[in-house]
Amino acid sequence: MVVAVGETSATDRSSAPRAVARAGEEVLGLQRVTVRFGQLTALDEVSLSVARGCLLGLAGQNGAGKTTLFNVVCGNVRPSCGEVLLAGRAFRPRSYADARRAGVFRVTQELALFPNLTVAENVVLGAGGRFSRAGVLRAGELVAAVRSFMEEVGLDGIDPRRRLDELPNATRQVVEIVRALFECRESGLEAPLILLDEPTSGLSFAQVDLLRSQLEPLRARAAIVMTSHRGQELLDFSDRIAVLRGGRLVAEGVRGDFDAALLGELIAGPEHAHLLAAGRPVGAAQERSPARRSRPDAQGAEGGDHPAATPSLRLAALRVGAAEVSLCVMPGERVGLISDGDLAGRVLRTVAGIEPRRHGEVWIAGRRVSPGTRAFVRAGAAFVSGERGDALMLMQPIAWNATLPQVAAGHGAELVASPGRERAWTRELIDSHRMRAPDPRDPVGALSGGTQQRLLIARALALQPSLVLLDRPTRGVDIAAKAAIYAAVARAAGRDGVAFLLFSDELEEYTELCDRIVLLDGASGAVLRSWSQPDQEASAASLEAALRSMEVAEPRRG
C-alpha cells in the first residue's frame, strides 16, 4: 500500500522526527499522496514541497481537498497511498497531538486559545512548567520571557500583558503562531510547519493588512501553508501558490506565475470558467438590466425624497456606537454598505435587532419598527447571515430549519402540525431554488456550506419580505453556490421588488451584487461617497482605494 522510502519508514513509524531544518530546506514534502473515502477520491496523487521561510498559498474551492490535505498532515486522516515527509523523514502521525510534538501546528478561525487569559499566559501555556516553582506561577518572569521572545521574533508591538479578548482577531491568530514558535523553541525544534486555515475569513481589510504585517517577521522561522477563498489574498501573502481542484493538484509555482484572473480560472475549473466572465457571476449579470429597466425612476430615489414610492428601509439618525447613520433603500434596490472599522456590519445587526438599539428610528416599508428581532421580522423583513452556526440548528432536520422563519412570522402552525406537509413544503422550496439536498428529514449540518447558505437565502425569501439584510451572505462558499445566491438575490430584487442591504468582507461582492454602494465614515456614520451602478461603474479596486485612503487618514484603533 505505501511506497517505502529508504530505511527510515521502517524504523520511524510515527515517532517525532526531531530533525532541524535550515533556511531553504524542505520542511514538508508530499509524495503522490492519495486519500480515498469509499468511492470518493479526496486527494489524488498530490505532490508538494514546502521549504523553511516559504509561505505556500493553497487555493481551491470547498471540497477541492484543502482541508483533507491539512487533515493528512495533522494526523487526522491517513493517506490511502503515498508518503508525507517532515524534514526529510517519513511522517505518519496517528493524531494531531502526535503531529504537534513533531512541530506541525494548525491554526484555525476557531482558535485554540483562551480569551480570558493574557497574551503571555496563552503563549507559554504548553511550557508553563518552566515558569512555576512548586506549582506557583511566577507571573513576572513569564511576562519577561514572552516579551523578550516577542522582541526576538520582531513582534514587540503586542503587549504580552493584555488579555487576548482585547486584541483584534488578526492579532489573536498571530498569537497562536507565536505560541507555536515558542513551543518549538522550548522543545528544540527549529522550523515548525504552520498550517493556517482560512486565516483571513471574517477579517476586515485593515485586519488583513495587520495580519500580513505581523506575519512578516515570522515567515523566516517556519514553513507556512495557508488557505484562502480569496485569490487576491493568496497573491498578496504567498511566496508560492498551489491550486487544488477536485482533489488534484492543477497548478503549482512561484507567485509571479499567477495573476488574479488566472488563479480564479484555475480554482473554478473549465466547467465553471463561464461564471467568471467579465468578473461577475452570470446570474447577477443577466438579471441586472431587466431589474433596472422596470424601475426607470430608481435613480432619483437615493435620498428618500422620492414622492411616488415608499422606501423599503429608512434609517433616521440610527445610533450605532458613536456613529449616526441615515439611509434609504427603495423597493427592488440592492444597496451595499461599506465603512472602515466594523460600522457597516453593526448597522445591519442593529437594524435586525440583534445588537441593541437605543437611539434613532428604523422604518420598514413605511412603518416605524420598534427595537428587537421580533419587531424586525414582523415588519416583513429578514436577516441572512454568513455565520451559519448562528443561523441554523445544525443537528435538526433540514425541514425544521427551512420552516423556522415561518414559525417566527406566525405562518408555521399548519406546517408544524403535519410533518408530511412540512416535508413537502421544504422539498418545494429546495426544488424551486434548484438546490441539491437529500431528504428534508436529514440534519441540516450534513449539507455543504454552500447549500446551507442557499437554504438561508431561500427560507428568507419564502417569507416574501419587503427587505432582506445580507450580512456576508457568501462567507466561505464555493463559486457555484455564490453564483446561485447572487442570481436568487437579483431575481428577488428584479421580479418581486425585494430591497436588499448588503455588508460584505469581499469588495467584489459589492460590485457584483449592488445597484448602489454607500461608503460610510466609520466614526461618524456620515455618507462619504456613493456609487451608482452601472452608470458610474465602481470596481473593487476603486472601492479598495477609497477604503484604504480612509484608513490612512484615520489610524485604526487597537
Added chain:
Amino acid sequence: MTDTGGALLESGRPPSALGAGEPLARARRLLREHARTLTAWLAAIVLPVLFTSLDGNYLSSGNLQSIGRQAAVLLLIALAGTAPILMGSIDLSVGALVSLTSVIAAWGAERFGQGAVFLALPCGLAAGILNGLIVAYLRLPSFLTTLASSFAFAGVALAISGGFPITLQATATTQAHVLDGNLSSALPVSVLWAVGIWLVTIGLLRRTVFGRVVYAIGGNERAAQTVGVWVNRAKVGAFALSGLLCGFAGIIVLYETTAATADVGSTYLLTSIAAVVIGGTPLSGGEGGAGRCLIGTLVLTELVNGMLLLGLGASTQQIVEGAVVIAAAMLTLDRRRIGIVK
C-alpha cells in the same frame, strides 16, 4: 451529490454513505433516530423476563398493578421535566413541586371538600410560570433558579402541612374513584390518566408551534432569536407546562398514598430525570421528546419493583439506580458530538 460530498470531506468525516441509494439512506436514518432508544426497549423486555425467572410473583396481576401505579406517577413527573430539558435547560424543582401540590391538594380537600384537590393544578402552573419568568427575563441559569425555587417550594409545603401528613378523607366518593380506583379489575385509573396526559404532551411538543419553538431553543437558541422566534415566551411556557404536570402528579401521588407529606416528591427528582435520559432524550436539548419518557419510565419502574420483590435493601437499590443512570447517560448521549463536557 458532489456538493454534499465536498462538504463531508471538508468537515473531515469519512463520508462512507456517499453514493448510497435512497432505501439505504432511509434505513440509516431510521437506525440513527432509534439507536438510542433501542437499548432502553431491550432493557424493558429483558428485565421482566429476568425478574420472573427469579421470582414467579413478578408477573402476578397484583404486582403488575403496582408497577402501573408507580409508573404512572413517574411518567407524569418525567414529562414535567421533558420540556425544559428539550430547551437545554433543566427543572430541578419538579420533586419539591410535586410535594407542594400534593400537600395543597390534601389541604384543599380537608378544608373545602374533595373537589378542591384540583387547586393543585393552578398552584403548580403558577409555580412553573414563576420559574420560567426568572429564567427567561432575569436571565438566570435554570439550574440555579430551579434548585433555589425547589427549596422555597419545599418550605411552603412544610408550612402548609405543619410537618405532619395530611390524610385524604372519605375515599369512597365517585371522584376518588375517577382519580384512583380501578377501571377493570386490573387497570388502575391513574395509568389511564398518565397515558392520556402523555399523549397530549407528545402532541403539544411535536405538533404545535410552541413545541417547535421549544425544540428550536434547544437546537440553537441564537438562531431562533435571530429569526424572531418568541424565545422568552416559550421558555416561560415550558416551565409552566412543567409546573402544571407536577400539579397532576401531585394529585395522583396523593390518591396513591392517601396522605400528603411535605417531602413526598423529593425522591422523584433524580429518578424522573433518569427516566427522561434513559428514554433517549439527551440533557443537551433539541433532541428526543415526550414519547421517549414512557420507555425510560417503564425500565426504571420495572427495575425498582423487581429489586423490591427480591427483597434487596434500600441501600442496594440506590446504588443500582445510580449506576443505571450513569450507564443510561453513557448509552444515550452522543458524547463525540457534544465535544466538551462540563
